[in-house]
Amino acid sequence: MTIMAAEPTTEHVYERQAISVHLRDTSFAYPDGREALHGINLTIGAGEKVALVGPNGAGKSTLLLHLNGVLGALDGHVSIAGTPVTRATLRQIRALVGLVFQDPDDQLFSPTVFDDVAFGPLHMGLPEAEVRQRVAHALAQVGMSGYESRMPHHMSLGQRKRVAVATVLSMAPAVLALDEPSAGLDPRARRGLIELLQTLPQTLLVSTHDLRMVVEVFPRTIILAEGRVAHDGPTDQILANAALLAEHGLELV
Numbered sequence: 001m002t003i004m005a006a007e008p009t010t011e012h013v014y015e016r017q018a019i020s021v022h023l024r025d026t027s028f029a030y031p032d033g034r035e036a037l038h039g040i041n042l043t044i045g046a047g048e049k050v051a052l053v054g055p056n057g058a059g060k061s062t063l064l065l066h067l068n069g070v071l072g073a074l075d076g077h078v079s080i081a082g083t084p085v086t087r088a089t090l091r092q093i094r095a096l097v098g099l100v101f102q103d104p105d106d107q108l109f110s111p112t113v114f115d116d117v118a119f120g121p122l123h124m125g126l127p128e129a130e131v132r133q134r135v136a137h138a139l140a141q142v143g144m145s146g147y148e149s150r151m152p153h154h155m156s157l158g159q160r161k162r163v164a165v166a167t168v169l170s171m172a173p174a175v176l177a178l179d180e181p182s183a184g185l186d187p188r189a190r191r192g193l194i195e196l197l198q199t200l201p202q203t204l205l206v207s208t209h210d211l212r213m214v215v216e217v218f219p220r221t222i223i224l225a226e227g228r229v230a231h232d233g234p235t236d237q238i239l240a241n242a243a244l245l246a247e248h249g250l251e252l253v
Contacts, residue, residue: 158189
C-alpha cells in the first residue's frame with residue numbers, strides 16, 4: 001500500500017535508571033565458524049548516548065544487528081526494555097529498536113522519500129492520518145521537511161542518511177542503533193548529523209570510527225576488541241588515554 005504525500009568495567013549498572021538495552025553472556029559465531037562476539041555483558045540505561053568503537057572486525061556491527069534479531073539465534077541473552085530478543089518477540093523488538101545501516105541505500109528502496117518513511121508505520125497497521133503525522137514528524141526531526149516527493153537515489157549521501165534515520169524514527173522506537181553514521185559525509189553533512197544526534201531523545205548506541213564525533217555526542221564509550229568488551233567508561237577518560245587508543249588501533253585526529 002502506498003499513500004501519496006500530502007502538500008573501565010565490562011558492565012555498567014544504573015540503579016535509578018530504566019534499563020533500555022541489556023546483554024548477558026552474549027556470544028555469536030557466523031555459519032562459517034567465525035566467532036564474532038564472546039561473552040558480552042552490557043547494560044545501557046534509557047536515554048543514554050553510547051559510542052561503540054574499535055578496529056574493523058571487532059564485532060561492532062554484529063552487536064548492533066543482534067539488538068533487533070537480524071542474525072537469529074545466539075548464545076546468552078539480549079533484551080530491550082525488559083523484552084527478550086527471541087523469534088517469538090521479533091515484531092515487538094523491531095518496533096522498539098530502530099536500526100540504521102552504514103549505507104543508506106541498504107535501507108531506502110521506495111520511489112519517494114515519503115514512501116520510504118511511511119513504510120514502517122504502514123506495516124504496523126496504523127491509520128492513514130497517523131502515518132502522515134509520523135512521516136511529517138520524523139522528517140522534521142532530521143531536517144528533511146519538504147523532501148517528501150523527492151527520489152532518494154537523486155539526493156546526496158548526507159540527505160539519504162538523514163532520510164534513513166527518519167525511516168526508523170517514524171516507528172517511534174525507544175532505541176536507535178546506528179552503524180558508522182558519519183562515514184563518507186562531507187564536513188557540512190557531518191556537522192548536521194552531529195547536531196541531529198545531539199537532539200534525539202532515544203537511547204543511542206552508535207558504532208563509529210569518528211572519535212571527534214564521539215567527543216561531542218556520547219558521554220560513554222565502549223571499546224570492543226576481538227568480540228569482547230575491552231573497556232567501558234566515560235568518554236573523556238577513555239579518549240584522553242593515548243596508550244589505550246593506540247593499543248586498540250584508534251586515533252583521535
